[in-house]
Amino acid sequence: MTRERQNRPDRTDAPTAAAAPSLRPAPDATAVVLAGGESTRFGPGHKALATLDGEPLIRRVVGTLRAVASRPPIVAVRTADQRERLAQALPRDWDVRFVRDEPGLSGPLAGVTAAADTVTTSWLFVAGCDMPLLEPHAVAALFECAARSDGDRDRHVSANGDRPSPPAIVPVSERGHEPLHALYRRAAVRDNVSELAPDDGLGALLNRLDGVEYVGFDALPESVDRSVTNVNTRTELARVAAGDEVRR
Numbered sequence: 044m045t046r047e048r049q050n051r052p053d054r055t056d057a058p059t060a061a062a063a064p065s066l067r068p069a070p071d072a073t074a075v076v077l078a079g080g081e082s083t084r085f086g087p088g089h090k091a092l093a094t095l096d097g098e099p100l101i102r103r104v105v106g107t108l109r110a111v112a113s114r115p116p117i118v119a120v121r122t123a124d125q126r127e128r129l130a131q132a133l134p135r136d137w138d139v140r141f142v143r144d145e146p147g148l149s150g151p152l153a154g155v156t157a158a159a160d161t162v163t164t165s166w167l168f169v170a171g172c173d174m175p176l177l178e179p180h181a182v183a184a185l186f187e188c189a190a191r192s193d194g195d196r197d198r199h200v201s202a203n204g205d206r207p208s209p210p211a212i213v214p215v216s217e218r219g220h221e222p223l224h225a226l227y228r229r230a231a232v233r234d235n236v237s238e239l240a241p242d243d244g245l246g247a248l249l250n251r252l253d254g255v256e257y258v259g260f261d262a263l264p265e266s267v268d269r270s271v272t273n274v275n276t277r278t279e280l281a282r283v284a285a286g287d288e289v290r291r
Contacts, residue, residue, distance in 0.1 A: 071165040071193075072186060074108035076101070077154040077223070078129055078172035079121035079144040084275045089125065091172035092132055093277070095284055099132040100175050100274075105139060107177045111186065114164060117142055118172075119154030129172075145236075151223060151245050152236070159232040165193075167232070169245075171223045173273045175283060181224075181270035184263045188212050188256065189226050209256035211249060214267060216260040222249060224271045 078101060082090040091101040101118070108116045115138040120126045126141045133139055142161050144153035155169055166189050170177060192208050210231035214221040222245035235251045249255055260267055274280040 072112055072168055072189065072226070073114045073158070073162045073164045073166070074112040074116040074168045074170065074182075075155065075158040076104050076108065076116060076118045076170055076172050077151050078118050078125065079154050080150070080172075081121075086277055089128060090274065090280075091129055093274075093280055095175045095280065101129050101132050101172050102134075103175050104170060104172055104177050105133060105137065107179055108168070108170065108182065109137065111179045111182045112168065114162070115140055117158050117161065119144055119157050121153075147241055148236070148239075149242050152239065152243060152248060155227065155232055155245065155248075156236050159227075159229045159236075162229065165229060167227045167229055169223060169225055169227060171273050173275065174224070174271070175274065175280070176269040176272045177224075178264070178266040178270035180264045181267040184267070185212055185214070185224075185226050185258065188258055192256065209254050210252040212256045212258060213249065214260060214263060214271065215257040216268075220249075220257060221271045222246060223273070224267075 078089075078091045080090075082088070085093070091104075092099050094100070095103065105116050105118065117140045118126075118129060119142050120129065121144045123143075126143075130139075130141065140161070142154070142157040145156040145160070146153075148156055151169070151171075155167065158167055158169075168182065168185065170182075189212055192212070208228075211225060211227045213225040225245075227248075231252055232248070235248060238251060239247050272283065274283055
């Protein structure tokens, strides 16, 4: 199985099946759904409100993360109008918080930074609102990686007095790494975002972090291949609805 610390992701061999973990969440983690994009490639309307099997994408993603994370999910939006429309697509009894994207930043980094400034948990699990096949066991497997890292850190502290732990845990396959299906330490985001340019993305953040743990798909449940699927166009959504796999 492929689990290693490094500053750049290497390509891995084709993924093989891994045992599915229990849905035991990592301690002290908040799930963040990024929904502040303009959906320009998707066409009219916010793609988070498009439906798959009659269910809005935002509801599918938030519902999956509610089943795994121990804290109420956060949805990051760019405008008040987005917040209102997305809130209407979620059940009233769901405990979901909304944050506005960080001014002066753009793209996913704006939402991640806003969430990091809002929550108090050690970890943020970051996903896009356009990931209709997000799978709880694939997410839980990353949470278990974080739990092991926290346990290893605590044991090492008692022995040596320092705290070696990854600033992020990111899946990686032969297609590349998946920064929008990944865990980030809140402190790592807050400590490094000021060094990034306004139009930088999560890749630039990861490049600044030392000791990122890249986890090969072969070390995760087989369902991770579906879980990382995102849809940028209505054609891609139609392919997912038809059962076809979307490759980016």
